[in-house]
Amino acid sequence: MWFPEGVHQERTPARGHQARRALGRGFLPHRSSVLISGISRGSGICRIPRTSIPHSPIEQLSGWIRCAYPNQNNSLPSPPAGTGSRGRADMTNTDGQLYTIEGFAAALIMIITAYLVVNATSIYTAGDTHISDMQLEALGTDVLQVMDTNESQLTLSPLRTIITYTPVGVDNATFGSIFLTLANRKAGSGMDHIQYTANYSYRDLTSNSVESAFIDASRNLTLGEHAVRATKWVIVNKQLPGDSTTQERAVLVEVLMWRD
Amino acid sequence: MARLNDDAQWIILMGFLVSFSFFFLALVINQSTVVGQTTAESVIEFPKNDIRDIRSAIINSAYVTNPDIVKSDITSITLSRKNAIVNYTSPYIDQNFHPTINIHYNNGVTEFNENWTFL
Numbered sequence: 394m395w396f397p398e399g400v401h402q403e404r405t406p407a408r409g410h411q412a413r414r415a416l417g418r419g420f421l422p423h424r425s426s427v428l429i430s431g432i433s434r435g436s437g438i439c440r441i442p443r444t445s446i447p448h449s450p451i452e453q454l455s456g457w458i459r460c461a462y463p464n465q466n467n468s469l470p471s472p473p474a475g476t477g478s479r480g481r482a483d484m485t486n487t488d489g490q491l492y493t494i495e496g497f498a499a500a501l502i503m504i505i506t507a508y509l510v511v512n513a514t515s516i517y518t519a520g521d522t523h524i525s526d527m528q529l530e531a532l533g534t535d536v537l538q539v540m541d542t543n544e545s546q547l548t549l550s551p552l553r554t555i556i557t558y559t560p561v562g563v564d565n566a567t568f569g570s571i572f573l574t575l576a577n578r579k580a581g582s583g584m585d586h587i588q589y590t591a592n593y594s595y596r597d598l599t600s601n602s603v604e605s606a607f608i609d610a611s612r613n614l615t616l617g618e619h620a621v622r623a624t625k626w627v628i629v630n631k632q633l634p635g636d637s638t639t640q641e642r643a644v645l646v647e648v649l650m651w652r653d
Numbered sequence: 654m655a656r657l658n659d660d661a662q663w664i665i666l667m668g669f670l671v672s673f674s675f676f677f678l679a680l681v682i683n684q685s686t687v688v689g690q691t692t693a694e695s696v697i698e699f700p701k702n703d704i705r706d707i708r709s710a711i712i713n714s715a716y717v718t719n720p721d722i723v724k725s726d727i728t729s730i731t732l733s734r735k736n737a738i739v740n741y742t743s744p745y746i747d748q749n750f751h752p753t754i755n756i757h758y759n760n761g762v763t764e765f766n767e768n769w770t771f772l
Contacts, residue, residue, distance in 0.1 A: 487660060494667045523693030534702045594734045596726045603733040626710035641717040643710060643726035645734055
């Protein structure tokens with residue numbers, strides 16, 4: 394702490410009009426110490442006649458009252474160089490605030506940058522989950538497309554054969570073996586683990602409502618699967634429920650697929 | 654009452670700046686997790702395979718013995734199972750003497766119309 398020569402001092406808690414009121418009573422009551430030539434000469438309650446304090450330096454001190462004995466020149470000594478623009482002691486100097494803030498900002502920027510760099514490759518967003526869904530749906534559509542391709546004009550495709558010659562609602566394991574073979578085959582010797590449940594929708598001519606007929610399933614649905622649906626239109630020559638005769642009908646084959 | 658102390662205004666101002674920038678950064682990070690979701694959804698919702706599939710079924714239905722029943726099958730099953738409205742004409746001879754089918758598809762988002770012609 395800096396104490397001006399011959400001044401006893403410092404930092405009264407009285408501020409503003411509180412200080413002025415204290416001055417109006419003619420003295421500043423606070424605990425002070427007296428220093429002369431840098432050596433403490435004692436301390437006690439400081440009582441200063443109002444008239445002995447020059448008015449203008451108090452105004453300039455903006456908040457903190459300096460309780461001073463007038464020196465021989467009857468004026469407050471000016472603060473020495475190096476104590477900051479506000480004339481305070483170095484401990485409460487505000488000169489470095491901007492550099493401190495700059496340091497904090499730089500530290501934050503560096504930490505955030507490092508955080509982003511470290512995490513950039515590992516963020517798995519909600520949109521990414523749809524990519525595998527899209528791939529699975531495309532795979533299922535392709536499998537059904539392949540299953541509905543006939544070898545020649547004279548033969549029905551496997552899918553049409555299954556739907557045409559299997560009674561409505563009866564499980565047909567041939568569908569499963571073809572479908573799983575096509576869907577689960579991977580490069581190399583390993584197999585994928587896609588599961589499915591398949592049925593087809595037809596229109597009941599009597600009630601004119603759309604009904605569903607089971608084909609085959611590799612697993613029972615537990616409603617916990619994250620399944621996608623692949624569909625295929627097939628025109629089959631078949632007597633569906635509600636039909637009076639065998640005729641060509643359009644049915645929609647629907648396969649729910651998921652990985653487990 | 655003490656006079657208002659105006660020291661350290663810079664610190665308060667910078668505190669505001671930092672907190673606001675944190676807020677916007679959090680907003681950006683929050684939104685970044687859903688970036689691509691609508692893109693992927695719109696791709697997965699785009700009925701490319703549905704349109705190709707139903708188009709081929711409609712064209713094949715021109716060869717069946719009773720096209721009206723198949724047409725009712727396609728329109729009603731599409732409406733109930735695929736949430737799309739489909740309509741198409743029976744094959745007719747257009748002005749260039751080509752058999753033609755007009756196909757209309759609409760699932761509420763994607764609309765597809767085609768004049769398919771036997772050449």
